[in-house]
Amino acid sequence: MEINREKPSESNKRARNLVLHIHPVLVRKESIRFNLTFGLGGMLAVLFLLQVFTGVLLRFTYVASPDKAYDSILTIQNDIFFGQLIRNMHNWSGILFVLIAFLHLLRTFYTGAFYDKRRWNWIIGVSLMVLVIFQNFTGYLLPWDQLAYWAITVSTSILQYVPVVGERLMEFIRGGENVNASTLLIFYNFHTAILPLTIVILMVFHFWRVRKAGGVVVAEKSSPDMVPSDPDLVLKELVTALVLIAFILVLSMFFNAPLQDRADPAFSPNPAKAPWYFMGVQELLLHFHPFFSAILIPFLFVGGLIWLPFLHFKEKQQGVWFYTRKGEKLVLIAAVVALITIPAGILLSEFVIDVERMLPGIPLIISSGLIPFTAVFVLFALLLYVVRKKMAPGNNEMILFIMSFLMAAYFIFSLTGIFFRGTGMQLMWPWNI
Amino acid sequence: MKTQTEHINRRSFLKRIWAWLGAIAVFEFAVMAFSMLSPGGRKRKRGASSFVTVGYANEIVPGSVIPYKSGQFYLVRYQDGGFIALSLICTHLGCSIGWNSSEDQFICPCHASSFDKFGNVLNPPATRALDTYKVFIEEGLVKVDTSRKIRRTGFQNSDLVYT
Numbered sequence: 212m213e214i215n216r217e218k219p220s221e222s223n224k225r226a227r228n229l230v231l232h233i234h235p236v237l238v239r240k241e242s243i244r245f246n247l248t249f250g251l252g253g254m255l256a257v258l259f260l261l262q263v264f265t266g267v268l269l270r271f272t273y274v275a276s277p278d279k280a281y282d283s284i285l286t287i288q289n290d291i292f293f294g295q296l297i298r299n300m301h302n303w304s305g306i307l308f309v310l311i312a313f314l315h316l317l318r319t320f321y322t323g324a325f326y327d328k329r330r331w332n333w334i335i336g337v338s339l340m341v342l343v344i345f346q347n348f349t350g351y352l353l354p355w356d357q358l359a360y361w362a363i364t365v366s367t368s369i370l371q372y373v374p375v376v377g378e379r380l381m382e383f384i385r386g387g388e389n390v391n392a393s394t395l396l397i398f399y400n401f402h403t404a405i406l407p408l409t410i411v412i413l414m415v416f417h418f419w420r421v422r423k424a425g426g427v428v429v430a431e432k433s434s435p436d437m438v439p440s441d442p443d444l445v446l447k448e449l450v451t452a453l454v455l456i457a458f459i460l461v462l463s464m465f466f467n468a469p470l471q472d473r474a475d476p477a478f479s480p481n482p483a484k485a486p487w488y489f490m491g492v493q494e495l496l497l498h499f500h501p502f503f504s505a506i507l508i509p510f511l512f513v514g515g516l517i518w519l520p521f522l523h524f525k526e527k528q529q530g531v532w533f534y535t536r537k538g539e540k541l542v543l544i545a546a547v548v549a550l551i552t553i554p555a556g557i558l559l560s561e562f563v564i565d566v567e568r569m570l571p572g573i574p575l576i577i578s579s580g581l582i583p584f585t586a587v588f589v590l591f592a593l594l595l596y597v598v599r600k601k602m603a604p605g606n607n608e609m610i611l612f613i614m615s616f617l618m619a620a621y622f623i624f625s626l627t628g629i630f631f632r633g634t635g636m637q638l639m640w641p642w643n644i
Numbered sequence: 645m646k647t648q649t650e651h652i653n654r655r656s657f658l659k660r661i662w663a664w665l666g667a668i669a670v671f672e673f674a675v676m677a678f679s680m681l682s683p684g685g686r687k688r689k690r691g692a693s694s695f696v697t698v699g700y701a702n703e704i705v706p707g708s709v710i711p712y713k714s715g716q717f718y719l720v721r722y723q724d725g726g727f728i729a730l731s732l733i734c735t736h737l738g739c740s741i742g743w744n745s746s747e748d749q750f751i752c753p754c755h756a757s758s759f760d761k762f763g764n765v766l767n768p769p770a771t772r773a774l775d776t777y778k779v780f781i782e783e784g785l786v787k788v789d790t791s792r793k794i795r796r797t798g799f800q801n802s803d804l805v806y807t
């Protein structure tokens with residue numbers, strides 16, 4: 212990129228100085244290649260600022276009590292100049308926040324940015340991901356409409372299946388037996404104070420660790436050329452930020468944030484669905500005992516993510532998407548296999564296999580939990596065995612395969628939950644719902 | 645030489661006291677924060693029980709299932725005259741169940757669990773029978789104590805209350 216470098220003005224100099232708080236003077240040319248990172252991390256920072264900005268504005272009108280919350284949302288939408296637009300922006304950027312955070316996690320995984328120096332930053336990143344989900348989740352309750360009330364009821368009910376302390380934990384989080392005024396207050400406080408503060412702190416740490424690791428991950432063999440971060444990097448960042456903001460604005464102009472009827476604790480809508488990012492878990496809930504689907508499996512998954520950088524890797528391929536040629540192939544195979552087996556599994560468990568019926572009298576935790584879970588586990592192990600035999604992957608390629616398969620599976624579960632489940636959570640075509 | 649080690653010892657002793665004091669302060673703050681986290685919840689639960697008066701026992705026909713949505717329960721009277729108050733919250737994930745009189749069962753709209761008149765699970769994914777509330781009959785009036793839910797694994801005859 213050829214940019215005319217005239218003598219900078221006074222204010223320009225000051226702006227440059229500010230940039231140097233975040234960026235080094237020079238960065239590697241390779242590290243600012245757009246399709247290495249797609250600017251996802253930067254987008255998240257922009258989204259966070261946007262959320263804070265719109266969120267603070269909403270706070271001026273919103274009242275966190277069951278009898279006033281819904282009306283205050285109506286006031287925001289109907290009586291406040293641009294109130295609806297601000298709420299829409301908060302809604303859409305909240306959704307994008309979760310989505311892009313997830314893509315960012317995938318990017319760091321697929322470009323191998325979790326070894327050695329980046330190990331702790333990977334863990335901070337996973338924690339941030341969890342916090343972002345909870346940030347969104349606590350906000351979900353605030354409108355106090357039917358959608359909010361039942362989504363939170365269903366999702367917090369999952370906690371009761373935690374062994375021993377489950378019931379207590381659920382009541383603690385809700386501040387009572389059911390979702391009530393205390394729940395709203397607790398969620399509001401987490402949403403607007405505790406979680407954003409924690410996120411800010413971790414975010415600063417996250418940025419700092421990227422710099423300590425020598426910037427964004429690049430391939431070892433890439434060219435050592437350096438370019439000035441101002442303007443080469445800064446310009447790219449600005450363009451990405453502006454495009455993102457424009458996108459959210461347009462989205463918010465044409466699509467309103469959902470608002471259903473006022474919450475009615477005596478009447479559940481049919482179907483009552485969890486927030487979209489928990490939809491995959493909700494789909495699992497229909498096939499396995501809640502302890503396995505909503506507690507053990509997510510726990511194992513997050514645990515696996517945290518464990519990942521501490522595994523022993525013989526070779527560390529960094530800065531290259533999918534590590535190797537073979538890696539690329541394995542990701543493709545994983546996606547295709549998941550695309551075939553997961554829908555087949557859903558259909559089988561929905562219409563054919565009914566372990567509870569076949570083994571009456573056995574506790575449900577075994578018949579609809581342990582037995583199907585073990586069966587799936589064995590099948591998965593078999594798949595891994597075949598892959599190992601046929602492809603002879605290295606251990607990081609194997610992990611690549613496992614992760615890709617699980618991701619694709621979660622993706623398909625989510626799609627099924629969002630688009631193919633209608634009244635009474637029956638499987639149906641999207642156009643029949 | 646000796647005085648020096650003493651000196652260091654005294655200093656490290658003081659340091660340790662500081663550390664302990666700090667730890668205690670953190671603990672105190674943690675306890676405080678923790679108790680602040682449940683606004684009024686704990687106290688309300690222990691407070692006086694709240695009763696819902698349903699009506700005269702002899703006016704409720706045996707075999708009827710009456711929803712009391714404000715009290716969050718169904719009052720059921722069996723053919724033999726026994727009363728039971730079933731919580732309307734599905735034990736699977738907390739949606740509110742509806743009574744389907746043609747099929748003679750409670751059905752949950754969320755994931756289609758169903759329960760019989762006694763609250764027993766007919767169809768999973770629910771794993772546990774419906775919770776109940778305590779029913780009293782005083783001077784012919786049926787009252788339900790809605791302050792506390794009673795968990796159970798399945799129906800027992802002793803769950804029923806007679807006039």
Ligand code: FES
Nearest residue numbers: 734736737752755
């Ligand atoms: S909440 Fe009733 S079946 Fe899931």
